[in-house]
Amino acid sequence: MTSALPAGDAYPYLRAASAGIRHHTRTLALPPASPADRVHLDVLHAHLTALHQLLDRLAETTRPPHPAAGRHLATAHTRLWQSAAAVHDAFHLLPVADETSAGTECHPERLPEGPPVLTICQRHLAAGHVVRRKTTPSDLNTPVPGHTTTCSQ
Known part of the structure; x- marks a missing residue:
């Protein structure tokens, strides 16, 4: 995975996050590989939601001057949400590591005071x-379509 961004780019946090993901990928690839745990999925979810926010901003700023590219970014935004979900x-399907962590279910009404x-x-x-402000429920449930554009490089 190489970056196409120049060294002095405007996205230093994205570059740092990409390096962190590469590190975790290499660490998980080392034998013996262990199954995912809640900590790893929490970190992965944080990366996905951060990328989701970035794609949201990019789609918003790209759509007016380049509508087709903006639509593709909006589709990527939706698919990334599906991945995060x-x-x-x-x-929530993984076992709780210790018995002091109460409950494995998501209870929005308890979030501010929750564990x-x-x-x-x-x-x-x-x-x-x-997502719900900008995407319809049918878009969220649509399977990923085939990519129809071709690379020009």
Whole structure:
């Protein structure tokens, strides 16, 4: 995975996050590979929701001058939300590491006072508000279509 961004780019945090993801990918690839745990899925969900916010901003600023590119970014925005939702669901299906963590279910009514394990739920609900404002339920449930454009490089 190489970056096409120049060294002095305007997205230093994105470059740092990409380096962090590469590090975690290499760490998980080392034998013996262990199954995903709640901590890894929480970190992955944080990356996905941050990318979701970035794609939202890029789609908004790209759409007026370049409508076709903006639509593709908006589609990527939707698909990234679907990925974040799947990771959130997987998080709740994994066993709780210790018995002091109360409950594995997402309870939005208890989020402000809830245990730290529900941080993923807070993040997911916040991202969900953005998605529901800008995306229709049918778009969220549409399967990923085939990519029809071709690369010119």
